[in-house]
Amino acid sequence: MGAVDSPVQAAARTPLIALLGNPNCGKTALFNRLTGARQKVANYAGVTIERKEGSFTSPAGRAFRVLDLPGAYSLSATTPDEAITRDVVAGLRAGEQAPDAIVCVVNATNLRLNLRLVLEIQRLGMPMVLALNMVDMAKKRGIVIDTARLEKELGFPVVETVAVHSGGEQALLQALDRMPQQAHAAPRPLSAIDEVSVEETQREVRRILDASTSYANDTGNLTEQIDNVVLHPFIGPVLLAAIMFLVFQAVFSWAAVPMEMITAGVDAIGQMVSANMSEGPLRSLLVEGILGGVGSVLVFLPQILILFFFILVLEDCGYLPRAAFLLDRMMGGVGLSGRAFIPLLSSFACAIPGIMAARTIQNPRDRLVTIMIAPLMTCSARLPVYALVIAAFIPDREVGGFMNLQGLVLFALYFAGIVGAMAVAWIFKRIMGGSRHNPLMLELPSYHWPHLQNLAIGLWERAKTFLTRVGTLILTLMILIWFLSTFPGAPEGATQPPIYYSVAGMLGRALAVVFEPIGFGWQICIALVPGMAAREVAVGALGTVYALSQTGDELATTLTPLIAQSWSLATALSLLAWYVFAPQCLSTLSVVKRETNSMRWPLIMAGYMFALAYAASFITYRTALALGG
Ligand SMILES: Nc1nc2c(ncn2[C@@H]2O[C@H](COP(=O)(O)OP(=O)(O)OP(=O)(O)O)[C@@H](O)[C@H]2O)c(=O)[nH]1
Numbered sequence: 001m002g003a004v005d006s007p008v009q010a011a012a013r014t015p016l017i018a019l020l021g022n023p024n025c026g027k028t029a030l031f032n033r034l035t036g037a038r039q040k041v042a043n044y045a046g047v048t049i050e051r052k053e054g055s056f057t058s059p060a061g062r063a064f065r066v067l068d069l070p071g072a073y074s075l076s077a078t079t080p081d082e083a084i085t086r087d088v089v090a091g092l093r094a095g096e097q098a099p100d101a102i103v104c105v106v107n108a109t110n111l112r113l114n115l116r117l118v119l120e121i122q123r124l125g126m127p128m129v130l131a132l133n134m135v136d137m138a139k140k141r142g143i144v145i146d147t148a149r150l151e152k153e154l155g156f157p158v159v160e161t162v163a164v165h166s167g168g169e170q171a172l173l174q175a176l177d178r179m180p181q182q183a184h185a186a187p188r189p190l191s192a193i194d195e196v197s198v199e200e201t202q203r204e205v206r207r208i209l210d211a212s213t214s215y216a217n218d219t220g221n222l223t224e225q226i227d228n229v230v231l232h233p234f235i236g237p238v239l240l241a242a243i244m245f246l247v248f249q250a251v252f253s254w255a256a257v258p259m260e261m262i263t264a265g266v267d268a269i270g271q272m273v274s275a276n277m278s279e280g281p282l283r284s285l286l287v288e289g290i291l292g293g294v295g296s297v298l299v300f301l302p303q304i305l306i307l308f309f310f311i312l313v314l315e316d317c318g319y320l321p322r323a324a325f326l327l328d329r330m331m332g333g334v335g336l337s338g339r340a341f342i343p344l345l346s347s348f349a350c351a352i353p354g355i356m357a358a359r360t361i362q363n364p365r366d367r368l369v370t371i372m373i374a375p376l377m378t379c380s381a382r383l384p385v386y387a388l389v390i391a392a393f394i395p396d397r398e399v400g401g402f403m404n405l406q407g408l409v410l411f412a413l414y415f416a417g418i419v420g421a422m423a424v425a426w427i428f429k430r431i432m433g434g435s436r437h438n439p440l441m442l443e444l445p446s447y448h449w450p451h452l453q454n455l456a457i458g459l460w461e462r463a464k465t466f467l468t469r470v471g472t473l474i475l476t477l478m479i480l481i482w483f484l485s486t487f488p489g490a491p492e493g494a495t496q497p498p499i500y501y502s503v504a505g506m507l508g509r510a511l512a513v514v515f516e517p518i519g520f521g522w523q524i525c526i527a528l529v530p531g532m533a534a535r536e537v538a539v540g541a542l543g544t545v546y547a548l549s550q551t552g553d554e555l556a557t558t559l560t561p562l563i564a565q566s567w568s569l570a571t572a573l574s575l576l577a578w579y580v581f582a583p584q585c586l587s588t589l590s591v592v593k594r595e596t597n598s599m600r601w602p603l604i605m606a607g608y609m610f611a612l613a614y615a616a617s618f619i620t621y622r623t624a625l626a627l628g629g
């Protein structure tokens with residue numbers, strides 16, 4: 001395909017428009033509104049880090065393709081995600097044409113900052129529309145924008161949008177319909193942007209604003225008042241700690257009832273199947289393999305959703321960049337930038353989006369260190385393992401009148417991951433030579449109430465992802481594990497349960513040679529292997545392994561009491577320590593390879609995490625044994 005299509009070809013294809021603007025101005029919300037997509041929207045800069053394409057049909061029946069892009073402050077790109085935006089707009093990406101038109105999205109409450117990029121883009125000489133987004137907030141704040149005047153000053157159409165209300169995109173659709181259909185010439189080269197100096201651009205922004213906006217009755221800024229408390233040097237950190245603490249308490253206390261319901265449901269199905277089928281391999285596959293395995297993972301859905309509920313609320317209301325701000329000093333101490341906060345926080349969901357979000361970090365060395373420690377943040381796939389072991393070994397007791405001991409232990413595990421990450425970052429910086437700590441430059445968005453629809457979509461997407469994982473990957477692995485754990489059967493005169501003699505049993509016993517010193521018996525070792533594909537599978541695998549290990553008639557499908565009987569406390573604690581640090585996710589390693597463009601870093605990552613995990617488990621196990629655990 002040539003870089004420039006002939007006019008005939010261009011007219012025949014569907015026009016491509018690109019949504020462009022500063023970070024956090026509502027591009028993705030607008031994209032979702034236009035296309036019905038469900039891309040992630042949140043109240044901080046740097047949510048979108050890749051181009052996303054969608055399509056829609058305008059009221060006049062014209063088809064459009066539309067691109068959502070990472071936010072950028074300027075097209076003289078500095079971070080890897082901004083570079084994506086620049087290259088897409090200028091048509092520099094291999095095999096991709098430049099967009100036919102640009103929709104510049106701006107935050108109407110912050111035009112002074114946003115217009116600079118608009119003027120830069122204008123120099124590229126492409127057809128443009130300005131979407132004055134968040135006009136609802138601007139009106140509330142008493143900011144009056146004369147759109148007709150703004151349109152005249154800029155020389156291209158200006159429309160008002162509210163990306164979070166249904167119908168808030170109508171004016172934009174109409175403007176797109178009014179755009180001429182014929183193809184335009186290719187954009188001017190990017191160097192056109194630098195033809196006018198930054199100072200000159202800034203003067204122009206001021207002139208346009210003076211002509212078109214006024215502040216009728218600025219009611220005093222609520223966001224500033226909230227920030228006086230939230231960013232207070234003493235109250236701020238205390239509040240942050242309190243919020244984190246509350247989250248972990250809630251994960252345990254709120255989830256109890258729905259978890260019991262799921263367990264009861266799975267048990268009921270298991271009993272029904274047992275009662276209606278005759279004893280044999282098929283019944284074993286269904287009850288111990290599938291229900292025992294999948295059921296023991298499924299039960300963690302409520303806890304995962306509660307954790308995500310809090311993360312989504314914090315993301316949507318605008319608190320996250322404040323937390324980054326509060327922790328900047330502390331992170332600077334180990335040579336990380338405050339910018340690393342959001343990638344690291346995302347890693348609590350899953351290290352993969354976290355590692356990708358590190359693209360928003362400008363300094364390559366800072367970015368690399370952030371990537372290397374991201375998997376030490378406790379991802380949600382570890383939650384089932386933690387929760388299982390905690391439920392089996394830590395009594396459900398109140399401490400100090402208001403804290404729950406189990407929640408406290410969970411908090412400690414998350415904390416251990418964070419402390420480990422900080423220590424590793426410090427060492428990496430020592431080895432690689434640290435860069436100077438630059439003060440954090442981060443835009444603090446206005447607070448707003450979380451949008452219920454965003455929350456609902458976010459939770460629904462989470463539930464769907466989890467259930468799909470359970471229904472596909474985990475189910476498949478569980479069936480595989482059942483087969484490996486069942487065949488070949490026990491020999492004549494066997495003294496152990498049949499699984500001991502199976503393929504999985506043999507593998508487990510071989511691995512146990514390595515893991516015996518940290519307290520893992522062959523049954524745990526069996527579970528560690530499939531846990532590499534998906535951490536939660538370890539729980540399911542334990543479910544199957546212990547169900548099959550039981551002798552006698554009494555078959556329980558509930559794993560908690562089984563492991564409580566079979567493990568010592570020292571083994572349980574050692575397994576927890578293992579899960580805090582061990583590299584157990586092949587997809588993470590492959591994303592690291594992609595993001596760093598080398599095999600070296602994923603190998604180093606796997607190596608250091610394995611060493612760290614073994615050391616931590618060894619110390620934990622030996623200490624616990626010495627103390628009589
Ligand atoms: N009140 C109001 N809030 C909005 C509007 N548009 C977006 N938001 C909110 O603004 C925040 C940012 O929205 P996003 O769509 O994620 O912004 P973005 O421009 O894609 O941000 P990046 O991907 O980080 O560049 C979210 O919390 C949205 O809910 C609007 O028109 N009015």
Ligand SMILES: [Mg+2]
Pocket residue numbers: 027028029040047048069070071
């Ligand atoms: Mg976005």
